[in-house]
Amino acid sequence: MDQAQKVVSELLSNPVNVGLIGLIVFLVYKIVRGQKEPVGPAPDPPLSKLKKQDFTLEQLREFDGTGPEGRVLMAVNGKVFDVTRGKNFYGPNGPYSVFAGRDASRGLAMFSVSEDVIREEYDDLSDLDNEQMERVREWEQQLSEKYDYVGKLLRPGEQAADYEVEEEENSASSERAAGEAKKTE
Ligand code: HEM
The missing domain is CATH 1.20.5 (Single alpha-helices involved in coiled-coils or other helix-helix interfaces)
Structure with missing residues (x-):
């Protein structure tokens, strides 16, 4: 053997x-x-980028991640961000789902994810102290580095800006500027 x-x-x-x-x-x-064979469902393909637009509080509510696209928007300090990439945080079962489709400012200022810290009506945050407002601005800064800015959160009665006209004007004025530059060459 x-x-x-x-x-x-x-x-x-x-x-x-x-x-x-x-x-x-x-x-x-x-x-x-x-x-x-990867375990679990395949990750969702990324959604197309939203065109720049402003939102009322009611319009924002539509984007809590339960809609057909599953898109999640969140406002902080009057700015609306597309946080769909952070669905694990803000999606329906996420730890911060209370902020999905809402103005998260007060929750972030108070470091709270409790439902009752988010107001149903527009929240002008005027009762927050300096330290709390500073915290809100810090969150705004942090989120702006990670997520796309979509537009403003409108105050009651405030008109949405027409960004398409604005963009056309910008490109027209840059074309004009380019033309002027050519003339002086
Ligand atoms: C025991 C309490 C908590 C723990 C252990 C915790 C833990 C974490 C961790 C690990 C992250 C991920 C950081 C990263 O990967 O980028 C995170 C992000 C975050 N947390 Fe908390 N957290 C807590 C409480 C809270 C509370 C009360 C709030 C509400 C104000 C909050 C709001 C957030 C937000 C907004 C993010 C950013 C998510 C993003 O990147 O979009 N957290 N937290």
């Missing part, structure tokens, strides 16, 4: 070894199979 056969027969003679070999084979199979 050569060396290899000896090892094999010795291994197989002990039921504990046989069990261990079976376990190893099973684990290797699980690892290899696990690599081939």
Whole structure:
């Protein structure tokens, strides 16, 4: 009997070894199979970028992640951000879902995710002290680095800006400026 056969027969003679070999084979199979088939649902494809627009509080409410697109918007300090990428945080089962489709400013200022810290009516935050307002601005800054800014949160009676006209004007004036620059060349 050569060396290899000896090892094999010795291994197989002990039921504990046989069990261990079976376990190893099973684990290797699980690892290899696990690599081939990712577990869980595939991640959602990213949504298209929203065009710049302002929102009333009511319009914002539509974007709490339960709509057909699953988009999540959130306002902080009068600015609306598209936080869909952070759905794990703000989506329906996320720890901060209370902020989805809402003005999160007061919750962030108070460091609270309690429903009753978010007002149904427009919140002008005028009763917050300097420290709380500073906290709101810090959150605004932090979120603006991570998420797309979509537009303003409108105060009651405030008109939405027409960003398409604004953009046309901007591009027209930059074309004019380019024209002027050419003339002076
Ligand atoms: C025990 C309490 C808490 C723990 C352990 C906790 C933990 C965390 C962790 C681990 C992150 C992720 C950081 C990252 O990966 O970027 C996070 C983000 C965040 N937390 Fe908390 N948190 C707590 C309480 C709160 C409260 C009370 C609020 C409400 C004001 C809050 C608001 C946020 C927000 C807005 C984010 C940013 C999510 C984003 O990047 O979009 N957290 N927190």
